[in-house]
Amino acid sequence: MIRIGIDLGGTNIAVGAVDDGHAIVSRVSVPTLARRPAAEVVGDMGDAVEAALAKAGLSIGDCRSIGIGSPGTCNSAAGVVERAYNLGWDHVPVCRMLEERFHVPCRLSNDANCAALAEQVAGAAVGHDNVVLITLGTGVGGGIIIGGKIYDGMRGAGAELGHTLLVLDGEPCTCGRRGCWEAYSSATALIRQARQAAAEHPESLLAGAEEITGKTVFDAADRGDETANAVVDRFCDYLGAGVTNIVNALAPEVILIGGGISRQGERLLAPVRRYVEKNCFGGKDGAIPIIAAARLGNDAGIIGAAAL
């Protein structure tokens, strides 16, 4: 028997058939074309499920369940995507829609929660029951696993860890509040911080770069550029401060960092660990978690959705 995992994104719908060992045995990806009516998108999700099954030489009778990881606020208990701005979805009962077609149990959670679950069942947090995954991308996403299960609070609105404060009334955040962690620790924020530094330091490699990405900044730092190193150091402090908040509030056994920037490995993780040891409640005697990079990359969405 297999389970289907659907990673529903603003750009693509990625569907995988996942075996009991959490391996993806076949996969299909189709464009989301997000601004269409939800029924059309869900129709294409269903077609992709059939295609993924066919590719593995399976039929729906071999499928134990279908899991969906969606952006936005997902009410798991109801199987409803409450709000997903980048899909233009408002109260879409996606589980019921797929169950009517396939007659197989369908489950739903937010994509960040699915990624956290994937790391807990098959990635960098195997063997640990209380895990937090932070994804650094356009924003700062959060997934919380408590007692081996996703915790996302009332109507799935919790785990928005990127929208806890770093600086009251600080940098404006996309959510409308000011000073959220996301406004300091997302990839977007790093690029903004690097641009500002480049403007102030025309001698820096950053000032000469055609386009600044997260990787540009870390590469320049690697090559000994002082300005880039200062930007990276400060970015690691911001990240460490938010991770320390998670340690003090939730004391999970493992905190994982995902998203493109997490590929920087120890240049990012070592300073974050030092920051947490210095600043968390109880200091070195405190509940210092394992702090590591997420391992499953883009597969986490499918594997986590299948494991719902």
Next chain:
Amino acid sequence: MIRIGIDLGGTNIAVGAVDDGHAIVSRVSVPTLARRPAAEVVGDMGDAVEAALAKAGLSIGDCRSIGIGSPGTCNSAAGVVERAYNLGWDHVPVCRMLEERFHVPCRLSNDANCAALAEQVAGAAVGHDNVVLITLGTGVGGGIIIGGKIYDGMRGAGAELGHTLLVLDGEPCTCGRRGCWEAYSSATALIRQARQAAAEHPESLLAGAEEITGKTVFDAADRGDETANAVVDRFCDYLGAGVTNIVNALAPEVILIGGGISRQGERLLAPVRRYVEKNCFGGKDGAIPIIAAARLGNDAGIIGAAAL
């Protein structure tokens, strides 16, 4: 059958026999005399248990379990108080010590967690499974109930919600970090804020007060004192900002405010609710919890410990 709840404080040991309806049927309080050897304190806890039973006309055979709420970091699974600075305790296996005397199951948790559990089983949060209690006193204490159970993370070190950030590198906090919520929203912080305002505004009622307490500030605000009202308004913003963090991170159904200041009722709660509605993720469409005052006051420690 009854359960015993022990509220172990830096000043007093309060012991109660609690019936199945969570009512305290008898109670005994003895001084902690905190700086003695732990074995002596635990000996007095045991004597107080026997006294509370005798007062209710009961014996240990009528007792289902003994629960202990202790300050500091408590490892519930091991039944060990890991560190409690104001008791001078370091790794005290309090459950084992009481079990050897009474041969009844003993359970342990942090006092803030016990207070949260009490409100969930018998106070302002009855009927809700996901609850956070914030206690405003010398510090800002936190208790988290998830799925009807205390959640306190690895070795009981979590739920230190007072030690999440409001302002990176802001006011110094007792924990050694700077900018923690506790440094802005504790009763101690309110008094500091009022003293500063009094020094800047000699015309204020606050400047004339012999001693400033939390109540002095709210009383002066009630009497129309502009400076006091500005202090209270800003204090409510700080409190609202921290409560908003909890909403975004955990989306509990209920957030309760306890401690002496919570007796100010709507003067405190109404602005906090407005702040949360304006600033939480999703705004008025977000997962706005019930925000209310805790109800059980000083009894919460005993009732919660008994319910462990």
